[in-house]
Amino acid sequence: MLFGMVCALGSALCFGAATVYQAAASRAAAPGTGGGIDPGLLWRALRQWRYGVGLALDGAGFVLEVVALRSLPLYVVGAALAASLAVTAALASRMLGVRLRGAEWGAVAAVCAGLGALALSSGAEGHGTGPEALPWVLLAVAAGVPALGAAGGRLPDRPRALVLGLGAGIGFGVVEVAVRLLDGVRPADPALWALLLGGGAAFLLLTAAFQRGAVTTATAGMVLGETLGPAAAGVFWLGDRTREGFAWSALTGFAVAVAAALALARFGEPPPAGDPAPAPAPGVSGR
Template sequence: MICALGAAVCFGTASVLQAVASRAAAEPGSGAGVDPALLLRALRQWRYVAGLALDGCGFVLQIIALRSLPIYVVGAALAASLAVTAVVAARLLGVRLSGVEWTAVGVVCAGLGMLGLASGGEGHAAGPAALGWWMLGISLGILLIGAGAGRLPEKARALVLGLGAGCGFGVVEVAVRLIDDLSPTALFANPAVYALLLGGGSAFLLLTSALQRGSVTTATAGMVIGETIGPALVGVIWLGDRTREGLGGLAVAGFVVAVAGALALARFGEAPADAAEPDRPTVPGRVRRARR
């Protein structure tokens, strides 16, 4: 659980840096869909690189957590990175959180506490033999859907990009559990390895585009839903994730409370246009932020 919460801290802090860098890297007249060139431009921003370093640390902690905890616990903890982002934005960018938003931060913490009390250990079921191939197919579908998102209206585009990014991160969560044998031969033959790489890469690409275009608040809400609900169901139905005896209701309540609190903080998926200029003072109440 400590690793899961550490991953949330890394991802939440990285998001503040990446949101500002993504906006600074945007070029007028660029397309509305997934833009690989945007990612390359963002990589020239030190904030984006620092965010990637934090993402790397968070990913390692996430893998450790997924080897010990059910997917539904880790997914809810990662969604809670929005609460981390809100607090970091308040501290570093001068954002003023409303009373409702501070309450939402507390709700997220309460939900995670409930999950920590109710969760059992990691499930040990292998799942269907084709599950790794399904994850790989979903990863390919995410990339294709993201490529066509530019032709959608703004609200639908933001939702598709965010939901696609969330599903990509969800594929990573499931794929980690499907990789047991770390020998080179087994890794090469395991479709879950390719699903992990493609799903994670697609998620970052879609998320970088979502941070810069359209309603990122909508995109962030879609991402939270995509990375929590689906993977949690896969873990419970196919991978043997369970709760402690008699505490199933508490686990469900904790999951719902944590995700609902994260969704209440979805406005922190959007960074301010003026935050890309570090010499200009930020305006309290106008700053928005971006996840992972």
């Protein structure tokens, strides 16, 4: 279980760093004319070296996430992934000229404290498979992610970034649950197709959200989408449980980690392409 927690935190480290690189690369890519789903945007972003670095970090993070999902309850992995925003905050303060105040560093500490409470309360990974229809439900949810992206792409900037980020989070959440359901690679397994469709659509939506709206709003939506649904699926269908008498610690730790991570979401915002990062005023965090 300790190894799984190390892998989950390593995954958060990779994903948090990837966010900074990919957000900067997405802003530097030439804008398109499509809605929320724009494969051409992903191709243009891939031509930016920073997006390649972010993609490599995402790949490493995904491998670590799969290992963690095989040994930890979904709610623990979800909260650990939410902590990637704390990593983003720390990196943004170095790479993007963002100054964190004491309150923001307090939020970073709160994320760590919440994860500590979760680690203390975590029981063994559940071995339930859920209802027989669950893989098909996952596939249906994954198929709805592109539709949500297409609808979100027509909205004004702020709600568009939120909807695209939420859609990306739902797609990544589908991946988390599908990993738990997969037993080998079988082409006829709907969980496998849900993983591929959900993950691919999530990348497209997140790239669009980074370019076309506030990165901070997009990351907040993503955290909500990829933590709440999988945590509920793990508890209600897959048999995830806490240690005897530690349910309070799990609930408190989960709430604190996610809430503190959302408080840090605004520190994923890179300056516009070609513009130097503004120097923040003393005692004020800026971007």
